[in-house]
Amino acid sequence: MRLTDIKNGASQEWQAAGYELPKFDIDTVREKTYREPTWVHFGAGNIFRAFPAAILQDILDSGKYDRGVIVAEGFDYKIIDKAYTPYDNLSLLVLLQSDGSIRKKVIASVTESLKADPEFENDWARLVEIMKNPSLQMISFTITEKGYSVSEKDLKNGLNPTLIMGKVTALLLERFQTGAYPLTVQSMDNCSHNGDKVKQAVVSYAKEWVAQGLVPAEFLAYVQNGEKVTYPWSMIDKITPRPDEKVQNMLKKDGFEDTETIITERHTYTAPFVNAEETEYLVIEDHYANGHPPLELGGVIYTDQQTVDKVEKMKVCTCLNPLHTAMSIFGCLLGYELISEEMKDEDLRGLITKIGYTEAMPVVVDPGVLKPEEFIGAVLERRLPNPFMPDAPQRIATDTSQKLSIRFGETIKGYIERGLNLDELVLIPLVLAGYARYLRGIDDVGNKFEPSPDPLLDELQKIVSGLEIKQEKQDFTCLKQLYSREDIFGVNLYEIGLGERIESMAAELFAGTGAVRSTLHKYVVNR
Numbered sequence: 001m002r003l004t005d006i007k008n009g010a011s012q013e014w015q016a017a018g019y020e021l022p023k024f025d026i027d028t029v030r031e032k033t034y035r036e037p038t039w040v041h042f043g044a045g046n047i048f049r050a051f052p053a054a055i056l057q058d059i060l061d062s063g064k065y066d067r068g069v070i071v072a073e074g075f076d077y078k079i080i081d082k083a084y085t086p087y088d089n090l091s092l093l094v095l096l097q098s099d100g101s102i103r104k105k106v107i108a109s110v111t112e113s114l115k116a117d118p119e120f121e122n123d124w125a126r127l128v129e130i131m132k133n134p135s136l137q138m139i140s141f142t143i144t145e146k147g148y149s150v151s152e153k154d155l156k157n158g159l160n161p162t163l164i165m166g167k168v169t170a171l172l173l174e175r176f177q178t179g180a181y182p183l184t185v186q187s188m189d190n191c192s193h194n195g196d197k198v199k200q201a202v203v204s205y206a207k208e209w210v211a212q213g214l215v216p217a218e219f220l221a222y223v224q225n226g227e228k229v230t231y232p233w234s235m236i237d238k239i240t241p242r243p244d245e246k247v248q249n250m251l252k253k254d255g256f257e258d259t260e261t262i263i264t265e266r267h268t269y270t271a272p273f274v275n276a277e278e279t280e281y282l283v284i285e286d287h288y289a290n291g292h293p294p295l296e297l298g299g300v301i302y303t304d305q306q307t308v309d310k311v312e313k314m315k316v317c318t319c320l321n322p323l324h325t326a327m328s329i330f331g332c333l334l335g336y337e338l339i340s341e342e343m344k345d346e347d348l349r350g351l352i353t354k355i356g357y358t359e360a361m362p363v364v365v366d367p368g369v370l371k372p373e374e375f376i377g378a379v380l381e382r383r384l385p386n387p388f389m390p391d392a393p394q395r396i397a398t399d400t401s402q403k404l405s406i407r408f409g410e411t412i413k414g415y416i417e418r419g420l421n422l423d424e425l426v427l428i429p430l431v432l433a434g435y436a437r438y439l440r441g442i443d444d445v446g447n448k449f450e451p452s453p454d455p456l457l458d459e460l461q462k463i464v465s466g467l468e469i470k471q472e473k474q475d476f477t478c479l480k481q482l483y484s485r486e487d488i489f490g491v492n493l494y495e496i497g498l499g500e501r502i503e504s505m506a507a508e509l510f511a512g513t514g515a516v517r518s519t520l521h522k523y524v525v526n527r
Helices: 003-008 011-016 026-035 046-050 052-062 078-087 121-132 164-179 194-211 217-224 245-254 305-319 321-333 346-363 372-383 404-417 427-440 457-464 477-483 499-509 515-526
Strands: 039-042 069-073 091-096 102-107 110-115 138-141 183-187 234-237 273-277 281-285 301-303
Touching: 003 026, 026 110, 039 052, 039 121, 046 052, 046 091, 046 273, 052 069, 052 091, 052 102, 069 078, 069 121, 078 091, 078 110, 091 245, 102 245, 110 121, 121 164, 164 183, 164 194, 164 217, 183 194, 194 217, 234 305, 245 273, 281 305, 305 321, 305 346, 305 372, 305 404, 321 346, 321 372, 321 404, 321 427, 321 515, 346 372, 346 404, 346 427, 346 515, 404 427, 427 457, 427 477, 427 499, 427 515, 457 477, 477 499, 499 515
Parallel strands: 039 069, 039 138, 069 110, 091 273, 138 183, 281 301
Antiparallel strands: 091 102, 234 281
């Protein structure tokens, strides 16, 4: 079974092997989309095929919409050559379920795949043609936060930019010159206030081009004033790992042949299939200038900007990110290499369950459109225990000093602002105490380990360098240099009365080999 066989009517074999096939006529949708495109997506990576394209697939299958999505790649053009063109833009989505099973679905919602660079003349001409079409409603992005960067050098390249946001601005200029048609520029990247990042990049190019006399001032107004071009915020959440060997083997047993892992010169890992967790969330600010494809039919939540911000804070401050950080710190100390394995540890599972439901939930930001209790329930019951998720505590521990103020400091400040008793916080202080032990780089059996990369790692390790892993008493006052840092924790922990308690917990964690486990167990059980 190969993806290119799909249109030849060989459906019985696929269905017998448990593969979900498109329920719409692929050629009809492609023809309609070619004439009257509504959606172009920049970023042909795995998350696009696993989430936005899959949402549209479900809508097309329902018969309630008739146009697909055109994908454009502006960074790694080999993705188009190796993962799209040979397979007629079809791909296989493998949903990795927490019970160890998989769900297999052929994705046919992508109607064209293009290289977003004038060097590829035909593809660029097609993109210009699409941008000039009044039917186009939205261009969207999954290009990572780095993709929105702007350089002074590229700004000076005039109308021949090399960075993706410069190219997008050049395409917007084509739309402006044709009729100044309305359009929405939609980030779907996992970064806070992502719509503002897109707008800032586009406006930077437009301002420079106006200053150079290359475009009229009206073009700047077109992309800046929010009437013709809008930049909604969004919150996206779905884990999409690299192609997994276990998944490849399961597909091969079915007789599916398109299982090769593709590694490009730019170190992109992709394949004709994409594997992803089953849980997903996409919440978007409903601020569209020319309408949008009916993604709400596929589960996308449209709301106002304030609510999108609340969903982001719920996730980052309470229901997911703090739990990840707690598991990363103690996972490294206890020698774990997989988050899913940590979830089998009763102490670690109890730690994050009680942090989420007991300590953080009283000050959770409730967005209304998603229930915090249900969100965290999915994290604990389906997402973190998923055996297919190859996420490691060592990866999550990267840049921890930059994360603590948001992931725990906001909860602490929430207690203060609401007049709640800080003595009710037990396990969050334990995690912060564990951070000092983590910085020391010695695990619970006494072996050295290398803490993950962090911009403050060398500076903070010097603070704890004199602390030993031993049962004898030692002076922990050096930790005042750490726990008084508002830039790291969001508050001076001594000024609010938590510093001494965290010091005491740290002393327990340093009290010899096995102290991490015994201290963790003690506080989790008694909480």
